[in-house]
Amino acid sequence: MENIKTVSDFNFKNKIALVRVDFNVPVNNQSFQIIDDTRILYSLPTIQKIISDSGKVVLISHFGRPKGKCSKIYSLRFIISYLSKKLKIPIKFSEYCIGEAVEKKISELKNGEVLLLENIRFYKEEEEGNEYFAFQLSKLGDIYVNDAFGVSHRPHASITIVPKFFREKKCIGFLMKKEIQSLKKVLGKGIAPITILLGGAKISSKIAIIENLINLVDYLLIGGAMSYPFIKAQGGQVGDSLVDEYKNLKVLQKIIEQYQKQKKTKVFFPKDVIIADSFKNSAKTKIVSIHSIPNGWMGLDIGPASIKHFCKIINSSRTILWNGPLGVFEFKNFSSGTTSIAKSIVIATENGAFSLVGGGDSIAALKMKKYETKISCLSTGGGAMLESLKNKMLPGIKAIIS
Ligand code: AMP
16 A cells, blocks of 8 residues: 555646546436445545646446447446536546547547546456557556546456556555555454454355455354355255355365364354245244254344344454345345344444445445444445455556556
């Protein structure tokens, strides 16, 4: 972090800043209304800094997964009026990201003006990390700025290849700086006790993280459907609960053994779960031990004893990172584990703990209870935040340093 340049290190007067942002926000499919504008709001300070320096701003972003093809439903046009209102200036738009048409529009740009490019993923070369495509993009600006934390774990052209063409004229934006600093406050300089809470359904993407956290944190709490493969690996009966396709139980047994061998990190799974006889909100329910879920039943939330246990640990923690719901919180009857955990993180934060929450579902759960402003930091990138927990520098950050 010390040797990484930020937008504060540059004066953008008369310069064209090529800014990679992440405007991949949730929208209503029919009305194109923005449901959650956090990512856009957090990128405004970087854009405003360039404007106030009298620089020109060219914004690159992706939106959704158009898989290399142009399509109306994935157009970034819906951002224009929103951004214009926030920045209080008209926003120009280019339907092309490379080539003469966009180059002409940029040549006509005046200091203090902003040009938004169409969805960069309309070009398949973006996700392929294509060098020539990156070179063409690099011709659009004088200084490259990465403020797209949410995609900085992806080796895409606009993230890892474009910066190569800018030599020392590249930096990160304020959003990226804040994300890096927040993560440092957890793993680098986190005040003990440090607790990491992982939920959700997919375990395969989180195995390397769990392996890395050994000896680094004080408590690792694993909940949600993520816990069932571990319970199975320990010989428990999980009935019809959702078990991620990850089948290598031996690896999970080995991880558990490794945790048992050391003294620092205590790992806990839920003790009890709320089971349902079908996957719906109105299903019949019972509370049972997580190790003995009968066939025909599935665990959809953590039970009251687990809530009490997890909340006690959270309340005693000084540093907390949370990613992933503890149950199927989308169903009201199975949301209390997730919302109780959210509430205890809020209380711990009010009592002075540092809290960092990332991942669309966890942030949605916070918003359900209007807790989002009561957390120390919300991460704009769930996947990127998790990748950072593997203790490797994200490719998008590395590309700015090298
Ligand atoms: P992930 O993408 O891995 O973060 O998973 C998020 C999803 O996990 C959410 O949609 C939750 O509904 C789901 N989830 C959490 N706990 C459970 C559970 N016990 N059974 C089924 N799905 C779950």
